[in-house]
Amino acid sequence: MTDEPVVPPEEIVIAGEDELKKAIAEHDANVDREVRRLSRRGFVVAGIATVAAYGAWKWLRLASREGEVPWPLRRGLEANEKIAGGYFSTRRLSREFPASAITNARINGGVGLQANYDPDDWRLTVEGIAGQPPATLSLADIKSFPRRDMTTELRCIEGWSIIVHWTGVRLADLMAKFPPPARTPYVAMESPGRGYYVGLDMLSCLHPQTLLAYELNGAPLTWQHGAPLRLAMPVKYGYKQIKRIATIRYTNVRPPDFWGDRGYDWYGGH
Ligand SMILES: Nc1nc2c(c(=O)[nH]1)N[C@H]1C(S)=C(S)[C@@H](COP(=O)(O)O)O[C@H]1N2
Numbered sequence: 001m002t003d004e005p006v007v008p009p010e011e012i013v014i015a016g017e018d019e020l021k022k023a024i025a026e027h028d029a030n031v032d033r034e035v036r037r038l039s040r041r042g043f044v045v046a047g048i049a050t051v052a053a054y055g056a057w058k059w060l061r062l063a064s065r066e067g068e069v070p071w072p073l074r075r076g077l078e079a080n081e082k083i084a085g086g087y088f089s090t091r092r093l094s095r096e097f098p099a100s101a102i103t104n105a106r107i108n109g110g111v112g113l114q115a116n117y118d119p120d121d122w123r124l125t126v127e128g129i130a131g132q133p134p135a136t137l138s139l140a141d142i143k144s145f146p147r148r149d150m151t152t153e154l155r156c157i158e159g160w161s162i163i164v165h166w167t168g169v170r171l172a173d174l175m176a177k178f179p180p181p182a183r184t185p186y187v188a189m190e191s192p193g194r195g196y197y198v199g200l201d202m203l204s205c206l207h208p209q210t211l212l213a214y215e216l217n218g219a220p221l222t223w224q225h226g227a228p229l230r231l232a233m234p235v236k237y238g239y240k241q242i243k244r245i246a247t248i249r250y251t252n253v254r255p256p257d258f259w260g261d262r263g264y265d266w267y268g269g270h
């Protein structure tokens, strides 16, 4: 394979990005306040970062349907949550790699996936669109948006990383056609039946390297990689990159997150 020059994607200019940042910070602060309210009710905690993270987790747990899960302390990730929220910029790009850097794909995490499904039956529902009922899209509808390619790192929090060539459409392009109400801070994504689910901040969703991907390393996604459509989001760890997305929902309430509910940092940036 000959190496193409690595061209950075063109910038996305978000009208009112600072305002949106403020809205996300305000909503995050509400989560932290709720956390502190709960922590006053007798949680034993060490340090403000732990208070916030534990509370946020507790708060998210209340909204989750999962059973009791022990709380693994992950101080590094708790610090990460604060940093990721405060300093994120859609202009800070993840590194892109030449084709020669692509590594073998790995499969990790099959929650919410099944082998025997018919991609023709698949639809994506977008909920919470400003002033409009939910939109239902087929894969052909998704492919009508401009095709984007990128070769980026997929980093799993378990300690491995691979270089992947992704093809898909920018989430920001889809969101321009189906816009959220102004200053909406969060986006929830779910696999069919909510088997797997992630919560994302709006700025990360508008990042130019956040793709709804339908191909991996030049071939249509296999079911293990999340066919027909999954998130490719190099600014976040793998656990945020939900496979087989069925629902995208804009929301003012910080959405629960499958691995967030199990103790990982809600932002999951790196
Ligand atoms: N639906 C679903 N999406 C998921 C997961 C999962 O279990 N179910 N695992 C996540 C994790 S932890 C990682 S590291 C990546 C791995 O993507 P890959 O299997 O395509 O390498 O998928 C993410 N998306």
Ligand SMILES: [Mo]
Residues within 6 Å of the ligand: 108, 109, 155, 156, 157, 158, 238, 239
């Ligand atoms: Mo992962």
